Amino acid sequence: MSNYFNTLTLRQKLEQLGQCRFMDASEFEDGVNALKGKKIVIVGCGAQGLNQGLNMRDSGLDISYTLRQAAIDQKRQSYINATSNDFAVGTYEEMLPTADLIINLTPDKQHTNVVNAVMPLMKKGATLSYSHGFNIVEEGMQIRKDLTVIMVAPKSPGSEVREEFKRGFGVPTLTAVHPENDPEGKGWAQAKAYAVATGGHTAGVLESSFVAEVKSDLMGEQTILCGLLQTGAILSFDKMVAEGIDAGYAAKLIQYGWETTTEALKHGGITNMMDRLSNPAKVEAFRLSEELKDIMRPLFQKHMDDIMTGHFSKTMMEDWENDDINLLTWRAATGETAFEKQEITSDEIPEQEYFDHGTLLVAFVRAGVELAFEAMTESGIIDASAYYESLHETPLIANTIARMKLAEMNRVISDTAEYGCYLFDHACKPLLTDFMKTISTNVIGKPFSSENGVDNQELIRINKIIRNHPVEIVGEQLRASMTAMKVIKSV
Ligand SMILES: NC(=O)C1=CN([C@@H]2O[C@H](COP(=O)(O)OP(=O)(O)OC[C@H]3O[C@@H](n4cnc5c(N)ncnc54)[C@H](OP(=O)(O)O)[C@@H]3O)[C@@H](O)[C@H]2O)C=CC1
Ligand SMILES: CC(=O)[C@](C)(O)C(=O)O
Ligand SMILES: [Mg+2]
Numbered sequence: 001m002s003n004y005f006n007t008l009t010l011r012q013k014l015e016q017l018g019q020c021r022f023m024d025a026s027e028f029e030d031g032v033n034a035l036k037g038k039k040i041v042i043v044g045c046g047a048q049g050l051n052q053g054l055n056m057r058d059s060g061l062d063i064s065y066t067l068r069q070a071a072i073d074q075k076r077q078s079y080i081n082a083t084s085n086d087f088a089v090g091t092y093e094e095m096l097p098t099a100d101l102i103i104n105l106t107p108d109k110q111h112t113n114v115v116n117a118v119m120p121l122m123k124k125g126a127t128l129s130y131s132h133g134f135n136i137v138e139e140g141m142q143i144r145k146d147l148t149v150i151m152v153a154p155k156s157p158g159s160e161v162r163e164e165f166k167r168g169f170g171v172p173t174l175t176a177v178h179p180e181n182d183p184e185g186k187g188w189a190q191a192k193a194y195a196v197a198t199g200g201h202t203a204g205v206l207e208s209s210f211v212a213e214v215k216s217d218l219m220g221e222q223t224i225l226c227g228l229l230q231t232g233a234i235l236s237f238d239k240m241v242a243e244g245i246d247a248g249y250a251a252k253l254i255q256y257g258w259e260t261t262t263e264a265l266k267h268g269g270i271t272n273m274m275d276r277l278s279n280p281a282k283v284e285a286f287r288l289s290e291e292l293k294d295i296m297r298p299l300f301q302k303h304m305d306d307i308m309t310g311h312f313s314k315t316m317m318e319d320w321e322n323d324d325i326n327l328l329t330w331r332a333a334t335g336e337t338a339f340e341k342q343e344i345t346s347d348e349i350p351e352q353e354y355f356d357h358g359t360l361l362v363a364f365v366r367a368g369v370e371l372a373f374e375a376m377t378e379s380g381i382i383d384a385s386a387y388y389e390s391l392h393e394t395p396l397i398a399n400t401i402a403r404m405k406l407a408e409m410n411r412v413i414s415d416t417a418e419y420g421c422y423l424f425d426h427a428c429k430p431l432l433t434d435f436m437k438t439i440s441t442n443v444i445g446k447p448f449s450s451e452n453g454v455d456n457q458e459l460i461r462i463n464k465i466i467r468n469h470p471v472e473i474v475g476e477q478l479r480a481s482m483t484a485m486k487v488i489k490s491v
């Protein structure tokens with residue numbers, strides 16, 4: 001097996017990276033019909049497996065699970081997840097030969113293993129689905145020619161796939177059909193029905209490619225979605241404590257601060273998030289975020305380049321071969337950070353205070369969203385896809401941090417995202433050492449105050465720059481179709 005993307009000609013690479021069509025609501029009028037009455041078996045019952053399955057069953061589809069024998073025998077968490085929700089569970093031999101659609105929702109590291117075990121049991125003409133294309137694109141997995149291969153990739157952690165669906169909304173979803181495996185031409189109809197069943201069509205569905213999904217997904221999760229939220233959390237917490245802010249207050253300001261500030265982002269983009277600050281604080285957040293963009297740009301570009309060349313996947317696969325030594329070491333180190341160990345205060349922090357005391361958090365988010373969006377679109381990823389993968393998903397990840405800090409985020413996201421998150425975090429923190437020396441509680445922990453007033457010309461110039469960024473332009477169009485978007489508030 002070899003990296004599929006790297007076997008493509010430049011022309012084919014650009015064509016697949018640029019494949020991205022925003023689907024019109026009218027294209028989903030057939031609902032889940034293409035999968036109605038079909039036997040759908042999900043392999044694995046973890047973050048995506050359980051939550052996608054619950055949504056799909058609520059949408060009227062026939063869902064059951066297959067788990068590896070040991071998980072059933074030992075009644076592991078995946079077995080409990082499925083059976084406690086009254087799903088039928090069986091071995092591969094029991095479940096797979098009669099299945100029409102088999103959805104592989106095991107960790108990416110296991111895909112070669114799992115697909116090699118599953119494939120011989122699949123009936124002729126069945127469909128195999130993924131929610132992330134790593135195995136196909138980075139490992140070059142070859143699938144039996146009679147099988148259809150599709151992808152339905154929610155741009156969200158599994159827990160929020162369920163939470164948004166229960167609220168009557170969904171998460172943006174990227175769909176694809178592997179060009180090497182669509183023998184009957186039924187791939188797109190099935191992918192569409194599957195996206196409807198998970199609720200994705202209420203938020204936006206892209207007709208895309210395996211290649212575009214993999215390269216954009218890896219970039220988003222490593223940088224703005226997980227990596228930068230982790231880096232920003234740790235640095236901001238340590239700064240506040242060093243400057244004498246109560247540690248319980250500082251931990252709470254971060255734990256819920258990402259969620260509160262990015263909720264403003266989700267509804268009204270960077271413009272609305274920045275508008276939640278006072279004008280003097282906005283001018284300062286803008287200045288800080290410009291500085292952060294200049295410092296971090298080379299790192300964001302390095303992540304994008306390493307993802308494109310296959311260097312990232314090669315080194316992560318080396319870690320797989322090495323018993324996940326880096327992943328496990330980094331995971332343990334995250335658990336030991338002062339932020340993670342600090343109990344939060346029970347004192348209430350009013351919603352507006354997260355903005356007023358969190359100028360730096362807002363600056364981190366603006367810098368990270370814009371840099372990730374820029375790096376993706378400069379590399380041939382279409383703006384709508386880059387928007388979902390940066391701006392829209394950041395609040396969904398922030399929701400997981402609000403539940404139980406970084407440990408919860410890193411538990412819910414995929415192992416692949418977790419690895420990339422730590423990789424970025426360990427490179428980013430040292431880059432920001434000098435920058436953090438310039439930071440005081442004036443921008444994190446306390447309300448921003450300035451002796452100088454606001455220069456109106458300067459404010460007008462800043463507002464124009466914020467509003468005219470391409471992520472704001474495409475965001476306004478995409479949000480216009482998100483009519484069912486719901487308010488999330490846990491503070
Ligand atoms: N996490 C997320 O939110 C997102 C994940 N994705 C993608 O979804 C896919 C699933 O990821 P995620 O939900 O995080 O995975 P999890 O780690 O949460 O769940 C994995 C499931 O697979 C089972 N499993 C693990 N190893 C094997 C194996 N060798 N054979 C059979 N079953 C196995 C586990 O059960 P047990 O160990 O008990 O057998 C568990 O039920 C990945 O491709 C990921 O990239 C996409 C978007 C977001
Ligand atoms: C949550 C999600 O979409 C990620 C970050 O891509 C993942 O967990 O792999
Ligand atoms: Mg993702």
Ligand SMILES: [Mg+2]
Binds near residue numbers: 132218414
């Ligand atoms: Mg991912």
